[in-house]
Amino acid sequence: MARHNGLKESDFDRANFDRIFSLNTGPSLKEEDIVRGWDSVRKKIEELGLADSLKKKEAGYLTGK
Amino acid sequence: MPISVNWGTVFEQIVEWVEKNLDVSLIIDDEILQEANVFTSNSIASYKLDSPNLAKIAGCIAFWIRKLKPISFGPDKKNKILCVNELVALLVGLSIYNSVKDGEAPKGIQVSGRVLIDWIITLRYNSHSPHSTALAFELLSDTK
Numbered sequence: 001m002a003r004h005n006g007l008k009e010s011d012f013d014r015a016n017f018d019r020i021f022s023l024n025t026g027p028s029l030k031e032e033d034i035v036r037g038w039d040s041v042r043k044k045i046e047e048l049g050l051a052d053s054l055k056k057k058e059a060g061y062l063t064g065k
Numbered sequence: 066m067p068i069s070v071n072w073g074t075v076f077e078q079i080v081e082w083v084e085k086n087l088d089v090s091l092i093i094d095d096e097i098l099q100e101a102n103v104f105t106s107n108s109i110a111s112y113k114l115d116s117p118n119l120a121k122i123a124g125c126i127a128f129w130i131r132k133l134k135p136i137s138f139g140p141d142k143k144n145k146i147l148c149v150n151e152l153v154a155l156l157v158g159l160s161i162y163n164s165v166k167d168g169e170a171p172k173g174i175q176v177s178g179r180v181l182i183d184w185i186i187t188l189r190y191n192s193h194s195p196h197s198t199a200l201a202f203e204l205l206s207d208t209k
Contacts, residue, residue: 002077002080002081002084002090002091002092002093002139003091003092003093003139004092004093004094004095005093005094005095005096006092006139016095017073017095029070029119029122029161029164030166031071031072031074031075032167033164033165033166033167034071034072034074034075034164035074035075035078035160036164036165037075037159037160037161037162037163037165037171038078038079038160040163040172040174041156041160041163042082044173044174045156045181048177048178048181049178050178050181051087053178053182054148054152054185055087055146
């Protein structure tokens with residue numbers, strides 16, 4: 001799991017992190033609406049094999065192996 | 066009445082997907098994310114629209130993540146993907162653009178793998194603005 005500011009999860013202030021995202025806009029957009037959007041996008045990029053394409057060195061992927 | 070758009074959860078989910086699928090260790094800088102949120106708000110406000118559409122919101126968020134780069138590599142793994150901030154920026158933008166309200170069908174993204182890769186790479190190496198990035202999202206669907 002990605003670490004916030006390099007902190008362990010137990011030292012991470014999640015409430016403060018959630019307060020960061022206070023973007024005032026016109027459209028009614030709930031957090032779960034965006035998560036459903038990600039579910040749809042994730043299926044599409046997995047179908048397209050995006051991760052495998054990005055692992056090619058010419059696309060900017062460097063392996064330490 | 067404007068409402069709050071919380072894109073933090075999906076940002077975290079996307080970062081976790083990248084870690085898992087590209088075998089990298091990532092660190093999120095919350096201060097830079099906060100900065101990205103402020104600059105995104107300013108860019109959206111510059112449209113002077115009461116209700117900017119999702120493409121504009123998606124484009125502005127994607128641009129500022131790409132510009133400010135809140136993600137770095139952790140010490141746990143040696144693998145790197147140089148365009149990781151641009152990849153996450155685009156996926157966050159696409160998720161917002163493709164947001165699905167309860168009971169609605171997703172729009173779906175009609176874009177090829179080649180174009181997605183090109184989009185990620187150009188976000189890293191070429192010149193963009195919040196408004197040009199937003200226009201790219203507008204072009205994904207609006208053909209009328």
